[in-house]
Amino acid sequence: MASANFAGKQAIVTGAGSGIGAALCRALVARGAHVLCTDVDVDAAERTAGGLGAQARSARVDVTDAAAVQQAVDDVVSRAGRLDLMFNNAGITWAADTELLTLEHWNSIIDVNIRGVVHGVAAAYPQMVRQGHGFIVNTASMAGLAAAGQITSYVMSKHAVVGLSLALRSEAAAHHIGVLAVCPAAVETPILDKGLITGIDGREFYRMGQRSRQFYAPDRLARDTLRAIERNRAILVAPRKAYAGWLLARYAPGVMQRMSIRFVARQRASQQAVAPAAHTEGMTA
Numbered sequence: 001m002a003s004a005n006f007a008g009k010q011a012i013v014t015g016a017g018s019g020i021g022a023a024l025c026r027a028l029v030a031r032g033a034h035v036l037c038t039d040v041d042v043d044a045a046e047r048t049a050g051g052l053g054a055q056a057r058s059a060r061v062d063v064t065d066a067a068a069v070q071q072a073v074d075d076v077v078s079r080a081g082r083l084d085l086m087f088n089n090a091g092i093t094w095a096a097d098t099e100l101l102t103l104e105h106w107n108s109i110i111d112v113n114i115r116g117v118v119h120g121v122a123a124a125y126p127q128m129v130r131q132g133h134g135f136i137v138n139t140a141s142m143a144g145l146a147a148a149g150q151i152t153s154y155v156m157s158k159h160a161v162v163g164l165s166l167a168l169r170s171e172a173a174a175h176h177i178g179v180l181a182v183c184p185a186a187v188e189t190p191i192l193d194k195g196l197i198t199g200i201d202g203r204e205f206y207r208m209g210q211r212s213r214q215f216y217a218p219d220r221l222a223r224d225t226l227r228a229i230e231r232n233r234a235i236l237v238a239p240r241k242a243y244a245g246w247l248l249a250r251y252a253p254g255v256m257q258r259m260s261i262r263f264v265a266r267q268r269a270s271q272q273a274v275a276p277a278a279h280t281e282g283m284t285a
């Protein structure tokens with residue numbers, strides 16, 4: 001897919017039941033695309049698709065299940081003859097001092113945030129190579145470009161997504177396939193309140209990280225993402241004020257590390273001020 005026109009394009013969005021995924025579905029349909037809205041929470045996926053008319057359908061897809069992701073791709077290709085856009089967006093997070101993470105936490109984030117994207121690429125990319133065009137959009141995060149403590153497993157997973165996206169992009173270009181890593185700072189979605197272990201206040205955590213009270217709006221991010229696809233960009237860092245963090249991490253990693261150490265210290269001080277909540281097991285964010 002070269003650029004510009006989303007009208008009539010065939011798209012799949014994972015994690016479409018909430019937040020950024022739902023906003024991507026709305027933006028795509030508004031631009032004339034046909035979208036398969038998928039989520040492990042099928043009711044949520046249905047709610048997203050239900051509000052979007054005939055251009056949207058829904059399906060239960062758990063991205064940790066490679067066969068289910070493949071089935072979603074096959075479904076679109078058998079109906080439309082092609083898949084133009086694949087949004088590997090589903091994700092979870094864990095926020096805690098790293099010694100509190102169990103192997104279950106580590107494995108769940110590897111399964112959803114890394115394997116989930118791998119499953120999307122493994123299912124969609126060969127089809128796009130066969131058809132000679134396409135665009136893969138992987139929702140990473142600023143945490144894929146800069147490292148902050150207390151979200152170690154999340155940072156690891158999003159660095160993997162950025163690496164996968166950039167490496168794939170360099171060989172996909174020859175097949176007229178674009179690859180974009182979306183790297184937003186904190187976005188106003190339910191994930192900010194999920195995956196919190198031992199009393200961390202997610203909103204305070206991310207607010208302190210970005211030194212601003214206001215979070216980026218998911219519908220704005222979705223519009224910025226479609227614009228980045230049109231421009232065939234490799235990485236979308238958004239909102240604009242997040243650029244400073246990216247540049248600092250790239251060009252002054254020592255300074256960034258020292259800032260990160262101070263950030264964790266400030267976080268710990270503010271976390272001691274609140275009573276520890278019950279350990280939040282099995283949450284997907």
Ligand SMILES: NC(=O)c1ccc[n+]([C@@H]2O[C@H](COP(=O)([O-])OP(=O)(O)OC[C@H]3O[C@@H](n4cnc5c(N)ncnc54)[C@H](O)[C@@H]3O)[C@@H](O)[C@H]2O)c1
Pocket residue numbers: 014015016017018019020021038039040041044061062063064089090091092093112116139140141142183184185186187188189190191192194284285
């Ligand atoms: N909100 C932010 O601040 C922010 C910032 C940067 C990146 N991101 C990334 O954006 C993506 C979307 O997050 P969001 O903020 O919209 O969160 P969200 O919690 O609102 O939505 C995530 C969706 O993913 C779904 N999901 C979880 N596990 C799944 C699985 N195994 N299979 C399929 N679907 C699954 C959930 O049911 C949910 O509907 C994630 O990859 C997240 O890491 C979010």
